[in-house]
Amino acid sequence: MxxxxxxxxxxxxxxxxxxxxxxxxxxxxxxxxxxxxxxxxxxxxxxxxxxxxxxxxxxxxxxxxxxxxxxxAIEEPAAERLQVDQRIEVRGDGVHGTVRATVRVAGQKLLPVRLPLIGLVRAATVTPAGASLAHREGSLTLLAERAGVYRLEVETFVPFADDAAAVREVELVSGDAPVGSTVVRFGAELQWQCPGATVVRDEVDGQARVLELAIPGGTTATLRLRQPYQSAEAERALVQTITATVLDVQRQGIGRTDLAVYQVIRGEIATHVLDLPAGLQPESVVSDEGGAQSSRDAGQLQVYRQRLLRGTGFVKLHTPLRHGERIDLQPVATGPGTSALGHYLVTRTSIASEVAPPAGSWRRLDVSDLPASPSWGAGTGIAAVWQLDAEAGAAPGTLTVELLPEAEDVGAVVRRRESTSLLTDSGSLVHRDVFQVVGRSSALEVRLPPGSELWSLLVDDSPTRPLESGGTVFVPLSLDNDGTRSIELVSVQAGALPSRRSEITLQLATLETPVLEHRWRLLLPDGREYRYAGGVLRPTFDAISDAGSVVVGGGEGSVRGRVRDDSGYLLPGVAVTLRVRDRPYRTFTDRNGWFTFRSVPDGRHYVHAELSGFGAVGYDVRVRRGRTSMVDLTLAPATQETITVTSEAPLLDEMQVQSMFEDDAAEQRQQAFREEASALKRDGSRREDAAGRAASAPAAAEPEPRTAGRTGGVRPLPVDIPARGKILQMIGILPPREVAVTLEVREPR
Structure with a gap:
């Protein structure tokens, strides 16, 4: 070939x-x-x-x-712990530990091996040579130069913060290896508990107790050591309890929550023991620590705590029920060793319903008579409260929730109205209103302020030609029962306000449709001082920084969170107070509803949020060193429809809170003003261009002339944006039909 x-x-x-x-x-x-x-x-x-x-x-x-x-045949990269042995000894000055570990590193790409670690590293060795150790708080990392099996030995130390503490808490971490052990040595006279760990060996060696514990992988356990009490009476814990059955009546069903609130006056609680009523099958168990581990034996439920309870805590049992189901009102019992102060029945409802327990066993209370406790949950929304009459000795009985006929449909409502108004140096006004309309309606009736000219109109981002009659605009909607429409309306008042006036009143378009929530941002030109004098909406702070934050000091933890209304919208300008050791620290949420408290000491503190037009809400929050505790707060609307200002409002320049801003806050506020004003003018022009294109599209009949107020116009907005300015934000719940604000205007001093 x-x-x-x-x-x-x-x-x-x-x-x-x-x-x-x-x-x-x-x-x-x-x-x-x-x-x-x-x-x-x-x-x-x-x-x-x-x-x-x-x-x-x-x-x-x-x-x-x-x-x-x-x-x-080339090995895949591997970095694994083969064996981890921990030897821990509790002495008078602190916790001394020795960790011995065997790890394997394989493959061409050498990966680091991390070992969980608690405390300070006093000494560390690794054999054979060819690897180094890097220590960070909470872990030790081995960096190998070549593949192989390495052996590590690390000595650690955790000092006690209080030498005179009656109870010592030793944090233990799992070695998370196939082979390993955790052996703890301490004084034989000490009483001990270690929830979350399994005892493998427990023996006394002379004056020392030796425990071998198994800790589930990826978790930690806390060993609590305590000196024994001098008498049996002193050793007995003194605990008072309040129990309640909470019924949440919703359209899809009924949620039952059995609540037990504990007040530990003496001693501590490691496990909650609850006797359940017959037939009660809780779907979930929650404690003041969050999700809780529990076990059930016949009619008794044991809820295990991660840390000993000293002070106030609670356990909640959630059980879903169906409408029409007969509900047994027998309460949960908190077991022996507790003193029951009372049992309550609490109802919440979002639909028309009738809930009434047997009159002979229960006494109706005012909602304000319910004992104060953050364990009732966010917002309240409580409809009625009863207390079980213990003196009568009658059985709690049963009840059935009766649903009442639904109220007549009121048609459409504006769930949310967002208004932005720009006042120019020449006295012209540009208003942009965005309405979120839900319900059933054929049209939205909007009456423009006197002298206003409709400039553009969008319905669900589509240019729309409205009907106009005598200053009233009829926006076609064609909404069904559950329909939703987003409407954007821009109007112009040329030369509406003459200059050099000591007081000005700005008025928005009037709606015939009810509005649930209204927010109004007013952009004012610089060069004058403005003071809020009155109006149906209440001024609120507007942070320009990424988050309203306060440095508390004295700790290394943080509390960060956000505030929403009950519809899920983020709320700016909410006053948030963190009470640390009876001292309050206050900030306001930023434009995205966020707040932050930094350098917060360890411990349990109380955070409280309030905003005019909403009900206040507060929670206990646990702060740990080096960690950020996240808090989500929900504010429910208050029942009042208008808010009256009873004292003189500050100047807009005085309404900024120093702790909310960095040193360049003034420039940030000016940048925000320019961006919002430019966006208002740009969006108006863009929408009138879009409307012009829509109106100029080919049609069977000759199109009408394109003019402002009909399809959006073709002219740009006739305003000049001020170079500098101020921003005033206002908010209101269930405002009246006519919305206006009055400002005092002063020449700069």
Whole structure:
């Protein structure tokens, strides 16, 4: 068989390889010498028998297979803990620990190995050489230079913060290895508890107790050590309890929550023991620590705590029920060793319903008579409260929730109205209103302020031609029962306000449709001082920084959260107070509803949020060193419809809170003013262009002339944006039909 030389270099190389294999080892060795001139120049060819050619191809395939096997034999990158042994000794000055670990690093790409660690590292060694250790709070990382098995030995120390503390808490972390042990040694006279860990060995060695514990992987456990009480009476804990059955009546069903509130006056609680009524099958169990581990034996439920309870805590049992189901009102019992102060029945409802327990066993209370406790949950929304009459000795009985006929449909409502108004140096006004309309309606009736000209109108981002009559605009909606529309309306009042006035009144368009929530941002030109004098909406702060934050000091923890209304909208300008050791620290939420408290000491503190037009809400929050505790707060609307300002409002420049802003806050506020004013003018022009294009599209009939107020117009907005300005934000719940604000205007001093 003849193999002609290929014209390309690659195929010439293949010909050389075949030739070398054909001629034997001598030819292979000769490949390092210069190529044969005849083959390189293309003037020769190699002839091989077909059998020999097939053998060469098979040899090439075997070489490729061998190469693939070598690549497959390369180890995947691995970094694993083979064995971790912990030896911990509790002494008078602190916790001394020794960690011995065996780890394996494999593969071409060497990965780091992390060991969980608690405390300060006093000494650390690793064998064999060829690896280094990096220590950060909470972990130790081994960085290997080559693959292999390494052995580590680390000595740690955790000092006690209070030498005179009656109870010591030792935090233990899982080694998270296939083989390992955790052995703790402390004084034999001490009483101990370690929730979350399994005891493998417990023995007394002279004056010391030796515990071997198994801790689930990826978790921590807390060993609590306490000096024994001097008498049996002193050892008995003194605990008072309040129990309640809370019924949340919703359209989809009824949620039952059985609540037990504990007040530990003396001693502590490691496990809550609850006797359940017959037939009660809780779906979930929650404590003041969050989700809780529990076990059930017949009618008794045990809820295990992560930390000993000293002070106030609670347990909640959630059970879903169906409408029409008969509800047994027998309360949960908090078990022996507790003193029950009372049992309550609390109802919340979002639909028309009738809930009434047996009159002979329950006494109706005012909602304000319900004992104050953050365990009742956010917002309240409580409809009625009853207390079980313990003196009567009657059985709690049962009840059935009766749903009442639904009220007549009121049609559409404006769930949210957002207004932005720009006052120019020449006294012209530009108003942009965005309405979120829900319900059933054929049109939205909007009456513009006197002297206003409709400039553009969008319904669900589509230019729309409204009907106009005597200053009233009728926006077509065609909404069904559950429909939703987003409407944006821009109007202009040219030269509406003459200059050099000591007081100005700004009025928005009037709606005939009820509004649930209204927010109004007013952009005012700089050069004058403005003071809020009155209006149906209440001024609120508007932070320009990323988050309204306060430095508390004295700690290394943080509290961060956000505030929403009950519809899920984020609320800016909410006053948030964190009470630390009876001292209040206050800030306001930023434009995105966020707030932050930094450098907060360890412990349990109380956070409280309030905003005019909403009910206040507060929670206990647990802060730990080096961690950020997240808090989500929900404010429910208050029942009042208008808010009256009873004292003189500050100047807009005085309404900024120093702790909310950095040093460049003034420039940030000016940048925000310019961006909002520019966006208002740009959006108005863009929408009138879009409306113009929509109106100029080909049609069967001759289109009407495009003018402002009909389809959006074709002219740009006739306003000049002030170079500098101020921003006033106002908010109101269930405002009246006519919305206006009065400002006092002063020349700068």
């Amino acid at each position: 003849a193999i002609p030389q290929a014209p390309s270099a690659g195929r010439a190389g293949l010909a050389l390889t075949l030739a070398a294999l054909a001629l034997g080892p001598a030819a292979v060795a000769a490949q390092s010498s210069p190529p044969v001139p005849d083959i390189a120049s293309g003037g020769a060819e190699i002839r091989l028998p077909l059998q020999r050619y097939d053998a060469l191809l098979q040899e090439i395939e075997r070489a490729d297979a061998a190469r693939a096997e070598r690549l497959a």
